[in-house]
Amino acid sequence: MARRKAARGVGPSDESLRIARTIVYYEACLDSEVPHAMARELWAHNMNSPFVAGEHVSVDAARLLEDRAVLGASQV
Numbered sequence: 011m012a013r014r015k016a017a018r019g020v021g022p023s024d025e026s027l028r029i030a031r032t033i034v035y036y037e038a039c040l041d042s043e044v045p046h047a048m049a050r051e052l053w054a055h056n057m058n059s060p061f062v063a064g065e066h067v068s069v070d071a072a073r074l075l076e077d078r079a080v081l082g083a084s085q086v
Contacts, residue, residue: 022083024058030083031057034075 022030035057039049047066052075055061061076063069 022080026083027079028057030079031055031061031075033082034061034079037078038075 035052035055038044038052045066048071051064051066052061061067061072061079063072
């Protein structure tokens with residue numbers, strides 16, 4: 011396992027990023043300031059890929075969510 015981790019390089023694993031993105035999604039949806047349309051768009055997002063801007067998700071919001079997910083995943 012150490013060999014696989016060393017070969018992949020430094021940074022969180024894909025699985026830890028997926029979990030962190032899911033947690034960030036739930037935290038965002040629990041925020042009363044997040045509109046229903048944005049929460050629905052985030053819900054439809056594939057948690058295996060980075061958050062991206064869309065019809066109801068701004069570039070800044072997507073960047074903030076992804077930064078929070080990467081930070082959360084790297085703390086494990």
